[in-house]
Amino acid sequence: MLTRVEWRVSLRLVGTVLKWLWVPLALPLGLALYDGTALLPFLVPTVGTVAVGAALERLTDEDSLGEREAFLMVSATWLAVSVVGAVPFVVAGAGTLANPVNALFESMSGITTTGATVVVDFGAHSRAVLLWRAVLQWMGGLGILVLATAILSQLSVGGAQLMETESQTRDVNKLTPKISQTAGLLGRLYLGLTALQVAVLYGLHLGGLAPAMTLYDAVAHAFTTISTAGFSPRPESVAAFSPAVQWAVVPFMVVGATNFFLVYFVVTGSLDRLYENEEFRFYVGLLLLFAAGVAGILFADGGPPAGVEEVARHSLFQVVSIVTTTGYASTNFDLWSSGAKHLLFVCMFVGGMAGSTTCSIKTLRWLVVLKAFRRDLFTASNPRAVRPVRLSGSVVEEETIRDIYAYTLVSLLFFIAATVFVAVDASRGALSITEFEAMGAAASTFFNVGPAFGIAGPFASYEPFSAPTKLLMTFLMWVGRIEIIPVLVLLTPAFWRS
Amino acid sequence: MLTRVEWRVSLRLVGTVLKWLWVPLALPLGLALYDGTALLPFLVPTVGTVAVGAALERLTDEDSLGEREAFLMVSATWLAVSVVGAVPFVVAGAGTLANPVNALFESMSGITTTGATVVVDFGAHSRAVLLWRAVLQWMGGLGILVLATAILSQLSVGGAQLMETESQTRDVNKLTPKISQTAGLLGRLYLGLTALQVAVLYGLHLGGLAPAMTLYDAVAHAFTTISTAGFSPRPESVAAFSPAVQWAVVPFMVVGATNFFLVYFVVTGSLDRLYENEEFRFYVGLLLLFAAGVAGILFADGGPPAGVEEVARHSLFQVVSIVTTTGYASTNFDLWSSGAKHLLFVCMFVGGMAGSTTCSIKTLRWLVVLKAFRRDLFTASNPRAVRPVRLSGSVVEEETIRDIYAYTLVSLLFFIAATVFVAVDASRGALSITEFEAMGAAASTFFNVGPAFGIAGPFASYEPFSAPTKLLMTFLMWVGRIEIIPVLVLLTPAFWRS
Ligand SMILES: [K+]
Ligand SMILES: [K+]
Numbered sequence: 001m002l003t004r005v006e007w008r009v010s011l012r013l014v015g016t017v018l019k020w021l022w023v024p025l026a027l028p029l030g031l032a033l034y035d036g037t038a039l040l041p042f043l044v045p046t047v048g049t050v051a052v053g054a055a056l057e058r059l060t061d062e063d064s065l066g067e068r069e070a071f072l073m074v075s076a077t078w079l080a081v082s083v084v085g086a087v088p089f090v091v092a093g094a095g096t097l098a099n100p101v102n103a104l105f106e107s108m109s110g111i112t113t114t115g116a117t118v119v120v121d122f123g124a125h126s127r128a129v130l131l132w133r134a135v136l137q138w139m140g141g142l143g144i145l146v147l148a149t150a151i152l153s154q155l156s157v158g159g160a161q162l163m164e165t166e167s168q169t170r171d172v173n174k175l176t177p178k179i180s181q182t183a184g185l186l187g188r189l190y191l192g193l194t195a196l197q198v199a200v201l202y203g204l205h206l207g208g209l210a211p212a213m214t215l216y217d218a219v220a221h222a223f224t225t226i227s228t229a230g231f232s233p234r235p236e237s238v239a240a241f242s243p244a245v246q247w248a249v250v251p252f253m254v255v256g257a258t259n260f261f262l263v264y265f266v267v268t269g270s271l272d273r274l275y276e277n278e279e280f281r282f283y284v285g286l287l288l289l290f291a292a293g294v295a296g297i298l299f300a301d302g303g304p305p306a307g308v309e310e311v312a313r314h315s316l317f318q319v320v321s322i323v324t325t326t327g328y329a330s331t332n333f334d335l336w337s338s339g340a341k342h343l344l345f346v347c348m349f350v351g352g353m354a355g356s357t358t359c360s361i362k363t364l365r366w367l368v369v370l371k372a373f374r375r376d377l378f379t380a381s382n383p384r385a386v387r388p389v390r391l392s393g394s395v396v397e398e399e400t401i402r403d404i405y406a407y408t409l410v411s412l413l414f415f416i417a418a419t420v421f422v423a424v425d426a427s428r429g430a431l432s433i434t435e436f437e438a439m440g441a442a443a444s445t446f447f448n449v450g451p452a453f454g455i456a457g458p459f460a461s462y463e464p465f466s467a468p469t470k471l472l473m474t475f476l477m478w479v480g481r482i483e484i485i486p487v488l489v490l491l492t493p494a495f496w497r498s
Numbered sequence: 499m500l501t502r503v504e505w506r507v508s509l510r511l512v513g514t515v516l517k518w519l520w521v522p523l524a525l526p527l528g529l530a531l532y533d534g535t536a537l538l539p540f541l542v543p544t545v546g547t548v549a550v551g552a553a554l555e556r557l558t559d560e561d562s563l564g565e566r567e568a569f570l571m572v573s574a575t576w577l578a579v580s581v582v583g584a585v586p587f588v589v590a591g592a593g594t595l596a597n598p599v600n601a602l603f604e605s606m607s608g609i610t611t612t613g614a615t616v617v618v619d620f621g622a623h624s625r626a627v628l629l630w631r632a633v634l635q636w637m638g639g640l641g642i643l644v645l646a647t648a649i650l651s652q653l654s655v656g657g658a659q660l661m662e663t664e665s666q667t668r669d670v671n672k673l674t675p676k677i678s679q680t681a682g683l684l685g686r687l688y689l690g691l692t693a694l695q696v697a698v699l700y701g702l703h704l705g706g707l708a709p710a711m712t713l714y715d716a717v718a719h720a721f722t723t724i725s726t727a728g729f730s731p732r733p734e735s736v737a738a739f740s741p742a743v744q745w746a747v748v749p750f751m752v753v754g755a756t757n758f759f760l761v762y763f764v765v766t767g768s769l770d771r772l773y774e775n776e777e778f779r780f781y782v783g784l785l786l787l788f789a790a791g792v793a794g795i796l797f798a799d800g801g802p803p804a805g806v807e808e809v810a811r812h813s814l815f816q817v818v819s820i821v822t823t824t825g826y827a828s829t830n831f832d833l834w835s836s837g838a839k840h841l842l843f844v845c846m847f848v849g850g851m852a853g854s855t856t857c858s859i860k861t862l863r864w865l866v867v868l869k870a871f872r873r874d875l876f877t878a879s880n881p882r883a884v885r886p887v888r889l890s891g892s893v894v895e896e897e898t899i900r901d902i903y904a905y906t907l908v909s910l911l912f913f914i915a916a917t918v919f920v921a922v923d924a925s926r927g928a929l930s931i932t933e934f935e936a937m938g939a940a941a942s943t944f945f946n947v948g949p950a951f952g953i954a955g956p957f958a959s960y961e962p963f964s965a966p967t968k969l970l971m972t973f974l975m976w977v978g979r980i981e982i983i984p985v986l987v988l989l990t991p992a993f994w995r996s
Contacts, residue, residue: 068879155878338925342918369907374990376904380653381566381987402896405903406874409867412910416847420840423934427836435933436921489879492872 005496008060010073015056017077021049021084024135028088032128038092041129045087068495070151071486077143078482082108082474085136088129095124101467108474110136112481113144113357115230115327115450116441116473118463122235127216130233134223141227141357142183142190144481145260149355150182157485158407159400162391163259163279163354163364186260189267190226197222197252201245209244217241225249228256228357230327230450236459237329237451238317246313246330250320254287257324257352278392283353283363290347291319297340322347325359327450329458341436341453348443349415359448359481361411365404367391372401410484411446418442418476422469429466431455441465446476503994506558508571513554515575519547519582522633526586530626536590539627543585565653566993569984572645576980579641580606580972583634586627593622599965606972608634610979611642611855613728613825613948614939614971616961620733625714628731632721639725639855640681640688642979643758647853648680655983656905657898660889661757661777661852661862684758687765688724695720695750699743707742715739723747726754726855728825728948734957735827735949736815744811744828748818752785755822755850776890781851781861788845789817795838820845823857825948827956839951843934846941847913857946857979859909863902865889870899908982909944916940916974920967927964929953939963943971944978 029042065073085107089097096102102118109116110133117133119125152160201218204210217233224231234240238249255263262280265273274280295315317330322344333344351360371389379385388395423438433455440452441462451458455465462470479487489495527540563571583605587595594600600616607614608631615631617623650658699716702708715731722729732738736747753761760778763771772778793813815828820842831842849858870887877883886893921936931953938950939960949956953963960968977985987993 067881071879157878339922342922346914346918373904373908376901377983377987377990378992380655380983381569381993383565398896398900402900402903403874405900405907406871409903409907409910410871412907412914416844416910420844424837424840435937439933485875485878489875492875494876495879 005068010069014076015053018049019053028128028132037126041088041092049084074486105470111140112477113140113229114448114477133231134220137227137229138223145186146183159404225252226256228326253324253326257356257358259353259355282367291316301337323350324352325449334457368404445473446480503566508567512574513551516547517551520544526626526630535624539586539590547582572984603968609638610975611638611727612946612975631729632718635725635727636721643684644681657902692720723750724754726824751822751824755854755856757851757853780865789814799835821848822850823947832955866902923967944974
């Protein structure tokens with residue numbers, strides 16, 4: 001009955017992706033030409049990726065994807081692009097990025113829209129190299145949109161089929177045309193939002209409200225906001241800019257972590273979809289709740305002399321930044337009190353809406369977990385009652401609830417195991433970190449947030465971690481970004497058996 | 499359709515339990531008479547509990563328990579007994595136990611078989627008071643056996659219905675006769691195993707292999723081993739005794755965390771039930787695996803000069819002690835390396851078999867989680883395949899799998915929330931603890947293990963924690979011991995509505 005996995009079909013599609021990587025590589029290449037900096041870091045991967053991509057495309061003429069081939073394609077694509085993405089860093093050979101483990105970490109952090117960096121001296125790198133980090137993230141954000149809406153939703157990964165989508169077809173064998181069609185729609189929306197943010201940020205500069213915001217900065221930050229990714233060419237992240245910029249970035253982070261079909265409906269005039277969508281109300285509610293919590297703690301702490309606007313801005317900015325898994329910093333939140341830091345830590349587990357560029361567990365799953373567990377408590381004491389779980393009025397299948405429980409549980413187990421690895425490995429290597437730093441770094445990489453606390457704080461760098469820990473984190477970013485299941489299925493023997 | 503919860507029926511049964519508490523109270527009272535120490539600490543609660551118990555019994559003549567009444571009875575029983583159990587400590591008024599918050603903590607730690615102590619100076623307390631701690635645990639172990647096998651298995655709490663039981667009747671309205679019948683069978687087995695351990699421990703003393711093991715010590719430790727509870731009248735726990743005693747305690751901890759019906763079958767000659775039971779093989783396999791892991795780390799660390807026997811004994815003892823949730827210490831494992839301590843930390847989440855006196859998540863649930871998740875990975879890539887999950891050959895219902903996923907998830911969420919509370923509360927009160935100490939103390943109290951690391955280490959005391967943290971831990975011990983759901987249902991408004 002079962003047939004052997006058609007890995008050639010998967011790799012052929014990976015080849016197509018690799019071949020087209022010359023397009024994003026052309027952006028930093030152009031900037032390097034303009035700046036007169038080294039071209040080789042971008043020429044080498046361009047030639048390499050087109051050659052390898054073209055070779056992989058010749059593996060087969062077959063193009064119908066089954067479930068297993070889709071999982072393999074997804075896992076292999078993110079891995080292959082991260083390898084190509086690391087080449088410019090290694091070839092450029094500057095600073096900490098010259099080290100291959102660091103380069104792979106940075107590239108995976110880019111393509112997975114994580115934003116955890118191993119850069120220590122930003123001045124050591126050319127503008128073109130720093131732009132490549134932003135381009136990787138912009139591309140990773142678009143990639144995840146297509147993945148989440150067109151592929152994972154059809155593979156029923158951890159309840160992804162529940163999210164608001166354009167259509168509800170589930171014919172996996174017709175994935176390919178659907179991918180192109182969805183990618184086209186989402187791509188235009190994504191591009192439009194990016195352009196809008198460039199205009200807003202550079203407009204603030206032209207209006208005198210953002211002296212530090214150059215056009216280069218505007219583009220680099222727009223690339224990494226809509227993708228909820230968080231790399232910045234500035235070591236101080238968004239704290240390098242004026243309060244006006246910080247306020248302006250907030251709504252773009254919120255939109256980046258909003259279901260893109262919902263954004264599409266709103267853009268095309270169906271504002272009522274926002275109110276009808278239970279997940280959206282839950283998402284916005286959580287943002288406001290956590291921001292109010294952080295603000296309350298900051299006020300109670302007294303802390304550094306700060307006005308109401310400043311506390312409100314940093315509370316909202318940091319909560320939005322972390323819940324949406326963007327990872328920007330408007331201030332060094334690592335200096336906040338234990339209570340505020342722990343609240344931000346909890347925010348890492350939340351995530352924005354399904355069907356966006358956000359990472360982490362996501363509000364869709366938490367909403368179903370909450371509703372289902374409340375229902376379970378009801379039926380525990382009323383076993384003869386039948387009470388289905390509803391989301392925006394529709395019944396959620398019990399099988400989906402089971403999958404979502406399992407997904408959330410497995411996420412937490414990954415987090416705990418990763419924390420233990422990071423803490424123990426640090427102690428063996430005589431790197432002095434606290435368990436909270438280990439917890440933060442593990443959660444922040446696995447949930448693709450970016451910065452964490454202490455050694456991995458917002459103005460710090462992941463560079464001091466040992467090579468084994470950085471490789472583990474690279475693995476965590478990969479697994480976490482593509483929703484765990486596509487990697488885990490590859491690890492089961494049954495996947496490969498015919 | 500739904501009727502109001504019959505809280506009078508629940509409280510009437512709580513009253514019966516309270517009334518009979520004079521029996522366990524008679525044990526320390528007898529010792530106090532013999533030793534010539536204060537009697538009032540035991541006379542006051544004897545009079546009080548009989549009076550309150552008799553009054554509660556008069557609330558109603560009704561005795562048929564519905565699901566909701568059963569949940570209320572279970573929650574209220576553990577809470578009420580912990581309050582009565584605290585009275586001797588307060589009335590005795592010696593040492594740290596004179597403080598009411600400490601007394602309640604110690605009593606809840608006793609009745610929930612946790613074994614976390616706030617005692618600082620063991621010499622400040624009479625032998626009778628220290629015996630009361632052990633009696634509370636012995637009673638708590640028996641209570642949980644009856645609860646787990648006769649009540650929770652019928653209320654389908656987190657998959658408890660899967661465990662090996664004497665019968666499979668699910669007529670909740672006939673719970674009362676079933677409770678007496680099961681309690682009788684299990685009570686005799688429990689008493690027999692306790693007597694056997696007293697004989698073994700005191701026999702070692704008489705044979706010259708355990709100089710420090712008095713009859714009093716033998717009884718106190720037998721009371722707290724079979725109940726996987728872990729209070730010791732000695733500040734150094736089982737490390738106060740010879741290697742022979744430590745080896746002798748291990749099998750009793752293992753049996754205490756083995757399904758008691760399985761123990762019953764083995765005692766009555768059906769040894770083959772052991773091999774047929776998948777959970778038992780999994781449980782023993784995990785014990786050996788973790789013990790080998792700890793031994794490997796201890797050998798690799800070099801550490802203090804120790805022979806093979808010593809490393810083997812402490813590795814096996816500590817892993818068995820923590821997996822079974824007993825919580826004894828054969829050595830100060832807080833001095834071990836980060837790797838060994840983290841492995842013990844992970845052991846806290848395991849627990850022994852369902853249907854025993856063990857706490858934590860339990861091997862039954864982990865086995866189902868592992869099997870079901872493996873199945874889920876298979877069906878993710880083969881959606882047309884139908885593959886039920888089997889346990890010891892029988893199909894596990896999908897609804898049960900969903901409940902077990904939910905239970906395990908909620909356990910981890912409780913652990914994370916408790917860790918945050920403990921860490922933040924400590925930082926606000928200027929108590930200097932590491933996040934790992936907070937994690938350990940949170941897990942150890944919620945999963946009813948007992949000791950943890952650092953400030954809550956095996957030879958240390960929970961006394962330095964703030965009152966809010968100690969009250970939270972008291973709550974965690976209560977919620978964790980009775981399998982979470984009975985307390986959580988009380989917090990839903992639907993429970994109380996008619
Ligand atoms: K990010
Ligand atoms: K215990």
